[in-house]
Amino acid sequence: MQIFSKVLRDTDVHVRFSFPTHCLQHLDFAGNDSVDLHVKDSCGELRVIRCLKRNGVYEKPVLSMGWRDFVADYGLRVGDVVVLHREDDHNLGSQFRIEAKRRSSLKLFGKEVWVEVTRAN
Numbered sequence: 001m002q003i004f005s006k007v008l009r010d011t012d013v014h015v016r017f018s019f020p021t022h023c024l025q026h027l028d029f030a031g032n033d034s035v036d037l038h039v040k041d042s043c044g045e046l047r048v049i050r051c052l053k054r055n056g057v058y059e060k061p062v063l064s065m066g067w068r069d070f071v072a073d074y075g076l077r078v079g080d081v082v083v084l085h086r087e088d089d090h091n092l093g094s095q096f097r098i099e100a101k102r103r104s105s106l107k108l109f110g111k112e113v114w115v116e117v118t119r120a121n
Helices: 010-014 021-026 067-074
Strands: 002-007 034-040 046-053 061-063 081-089 093-108 111-116
Touching (some): 002 021, 021 061
Antiparallel strands (some): 046 061, 081 093
16 A cells, blocks of 8 residues: 655755655554654665654654665655555565656656666665
8 A cells, every 4th residue: 555655855855754644644653753664675675764753733744764875775866756655464564665766758658657766876
């Protein structure tokens, strides 16, 4: 199940990645203000990316620790798209998968083509 898909902005690439509050329902904070997501990237590497939420009425979530490493490893830039998926397994519990896509210069039947971003390092 897709949790979110977002076109990267400058802040997302250079500081931290914020995403819609309604996505918090898919994450288990267990009463805390942060949760470490164990996320598998497109190379099959297991990464730990911390998700924080603000206290108070507006719980805007952000990915912080581990996010910038992912950006650097994949050479992500403004305009790329990041998608986070949650896959539920009865034996293993929830698993997360992250992927990055970039707009291709090609068009197919008049539509933009998005390609998977491969690891740069």
